[in-house]
Amino acid sequence: MPIRPIRIAPSILSADFSRLGDEVRAIDAGGADYIHVDVMDGHFVPNISFGAVVMKAIRAVTTKPFDVHLMISPADAYLADFAAGGADIITIHAEAGPHLHRSLQAIRALGKKAGVALNPATPVSAIQHVIDDVDLVLVMSVNPGFGGQSFIPEALNKLRQAKALIGARPIDLEVDGGVTAANARAIADAGANVLVAGSSIFAGNDASTYAGRIAAIREAATGRVA
Numbered sequence: 001m002p003i004r005p006i007r008i009a010p011s012i013l014s015a016d017f018s019r020l021g022d023e024v025r026a027i028d029a030g031g032a033d034y035i036h037v038d039v040m041d042g043h044f045v046p047n048i049s050f051g052a053v054v055m056k057a058i059r060a061v062t063t064k065p066f067d068v069h070l071m072i073s074p075a076d077a078y079l080a081d082f083a084a085g086g087a088d089i090i091t092i093h094a095e096a097g098p099h100l101h102r103s104l105q106a107i108r109a110l111g112k113k114a115g116v117a118l119n120p121a122t123p124v125s126a127i128q129h130v131i132d133d134v135d136l137v138l139v140m141s142v143n144p145g146f147g148g149q150s151f152i153p154e155a156l157n158k159l160r161q162a163k164a165l166i167g168a169r170p171i172d173l174e175v176d177g178g179v180t181a182a183n184a185r186a187i188a189d190a191g192a193n194v195l196v197a198g199s200s201i202f203a204g205n206d207a208s209t210y211a212g213r214i215a216a217i218r219e220a221a222t223g224r225v226a
């Protein structure tokens with residue numbers, strides 16, 4: 001069994017943006033533990049999503065922690081805006097800038113939890129030097145930039161390696177990309193305790209389905225029916 005409690009973090013990248021506030025309320029009511037906020041700059045990844053202004057607007061509709069995944073480079077100039085706008089966890093990519101340690105320190109200095117993300121092509125050794133400076137490690141299980149992609153199975157090995165690096169430290173291990181109820185058990189067994197899921201929760205954008213889908217991922221990951 002995973003040591004840390006399983007957390008389900010629906011990614012609002014797959015929400016209906018024309019009804020974003022209602023979509024966030026629906027996943028909150030449906031049992032989301034975190035709200036996963038994907039920020040893309042069209043430079044670090046080949047897509048543009050939204051920024052701190054949009055995130056701040058939905059801060060008013062839920063008290064659930066905002067798990068902000070910054071796919072932007074460089075990130076430093078924007079950290080204060082996301083902190084002020086209501087982020088709880090701010091995750092930057094290990095590949096996004098030359099001074100990872102400095103950026104992580106800046107996030108903690110803003111009073112927020114600091115996360116570091118690894119692209120599929122980036123080895124776990126890239127974050128060895130900052131492991132005592134993070135609260136969360138995010139293993140990408142797709143190439144970042146788009147929702148709805150398929151889970152890359154090699155991510156399970158990456159999770160096991162990240163888990164070994166984390167050891168007994170109180171650091172969350174998050175997986176992001178292609179997570180479904182069908183692969184959640186293997187993901188949890190590999191050591192992840194925070195599961196991001198976008199398209200597998202928001203498909204069809206029918207709020208009446210969200211609670212069941214969140215529960216199905218949680219039950220698969222924990223091996224328990226809620």
Ligand SMILES: O=C(CO)[C@H](O)[C@H](O)COP(=O)(O)O
Pocket residue numbers: 011013014036038069071142143144145146147148149176177178179196197198199200
């Ligand atoms: O960071 C991301 C993409 O870069 C998203 O969080 C991720 O893709 C979630 O969407 P899905 O569950 O549909 O794969």
Ligand SMILES: [Fe+2]
Pocket residue numbers: 011036037038069176196
């Ligand atoms: Fe993400």
